[in-house]
Amino acid sequence: MIIGVLVLSALCAPKYEEASSYYDDVNDEYKKPSFINSDTLKFIPSTNLSPSEAVPVLVWDAVQKCPIIKPMVWGMIPPWTSGDYKSGSYTTHNCRIENVKESRLYSAPLTAGKRCVILCEGYYEWKSTVGKHKQPCFLYKAQSPGMKPENESHWSDGKWSKSQGWVGPSLTYLAGLYSAFESKKDSEPILSSTVITMRSSPAVSHIHHRMPAILSSPEVVKDWLNAEDVNMKEAMTLLEPTESVQWHEVSAEVNSSKNKLPTCNKPVDTKKQGGKQMSLTSFFKKPKKDDGDDEANPPKKPKKN
Numbered sequence: 001m002i003i004g005v006l007v008l009s010a011l012c013a014p015k016y017e018e019a020s021s022y023y024d025d026v027n028d029e030y031k032k033p034s035f036i037n038s039d040t041l042k043f044i045p046s047t048n049l050s051p052s053e054a055v056p057v058l059v060w061d062a063v064q065k066c067p068i069i070k071p072m073v074w075g076m077i078p079p080w081t082s083g084d085y086k087s088g089s090y091t092t093h094n095c096r097i098e099n100v101k102e103s104r105l106y107s108a109p110l111t112a113g114k115r116c117v118i119l120c121e122g123y124y125e126w127k128s129t130v131g132k133h134k135q136p137c138f139l140y141k142a143q144s145p146g147m148k149p150e151n152e153s154h155w156s157d158g159k160w161s162k163s164q165g166w167v168g169p170s171l172t173y174l175a176g177l178y179s180a181f182e183s184k185k186d187s188e189p190i191l192s193s194t195v196i197t198m199r200s201s202p203a204v205s206h207i208h209h210r211m212p213a214i215l216s217s218p219e220v221v222k223d224w225l226n227a228e229d230v231n232m233k234e235a236m237t238l239l240e241p242t243e244s245v246q247w248h249e250v251s252a253e254v255n256s257s258k259n260k261l262p263t264c265n266k267p268v269d270t271k272k273q274g275g276k277q278m279s280l281t282s283f284f285k286k287p288k289k290d291d292g293d294d295e296a297n298p299p300k301k302p303k304k305n
């Protein structure tokens with residue numbers, strides 16, 4: 001699974017704040033989470049983000065008691081990593097809900113309430129078709145009529161106000177866990193995150209048998225984030241395979257993480273250009289694996305010295 005996010009360059013951080021706004025019933029108005037930049041980790045918007053790159057992530061601010069957005073590495077850095085965390089192999093970008101409680105990597109952040117939400121406009125998955133060919137698809141939260149999350153102008157035309165909140169395309173909220181990695185090199189801890197995955201709902205199962213835990217609304221997002229008031233057991237009940245998903249087929253450009261093109265998440269008519277697409281195959285040196293099925297390859301824990 002690979003994430004596609006907004007391509008709005010300078011606009012990006014404010015758009016994420018607006019689009020992830022939530023209703024504050026104490027003050028009877030909509031509030032925007034603040035995007036807190038980091039000196040050590042820079043979020044670079046792209047239509048084609050891969051594990052080890054920075055993603056925008058909602059977390060709970062325990063002091064202000066509200067959600068905020070921070071850039072985090074996608075792929076949880078195991079606390080036992082030694083040396084440069086960047087040289088690690090990232091099989092930790094997905095976390096299977098079935099064994100999250102027993103996992104030696106994910107159980108600690110889950111128990112500690114380190115719950116987060118990865119913000120994106122959708123994600124890519126590879127659908128098995130005839131023969132060995134796999135068709136990349138862009139999947140996202142079901143939109144209001146006429147809204148296309150892959151169309152940049154729908155995001156820039158979107159409006160935010162205190163009385164109405166965000167009126168525009170919907171973000172896709174992926175439930176996840178995060179941790180803070182203390183590296184010797186960097187003064188600040190490096191934040192890293194993983195997306196929780198589960199068996200697909202019927203809406204998605206014809207594309208892939210797994211799907212991320214997509215949260216349905218900003219209210220559910222708040223409950224997932226707020227570990228002070230919502231305990232682990234209650235929080236886990238918020239995660240279910242949603243039917244509220246739309247999708248379209250996209251170009252094989254997304255096969256290479258080097259291709260961070262505006263066309264990556266745009267619909268293609270694969271029937272028309274089937275032949276042309278296949279001839280692109282040789283262009284890509286290393287096609288990506290279709291699913292970093294996380295705990296199938298758990299990171300090795302070094303022996304104690």
Ligand SMILES: *[C@@H]1O[C@H](CO)[C@@H](O)[C@H](O)[C@H]1NC(C)=O
Pocket residue numbers: 126132133134135252255277278280281282284287288289290
């Ligand atoms: C893209 O990658 C998938 C495997 O991940 C492969 O099945 C598919 O054929 C590739 N498509 C092209 C056009 O390279």
Ligand SMILES: *[C@@H]1O[C@H](CO)[C@@H](O)[C@H](O)[C@H]1NC(C)=O
Pocket residue numbers: 151152153154
């Ligand atoms: C994106 O949306 C704008 C405004 O609705 C529309 O004019 C434009 O044609 C759309 N672009 C694509 C590629 O569909």
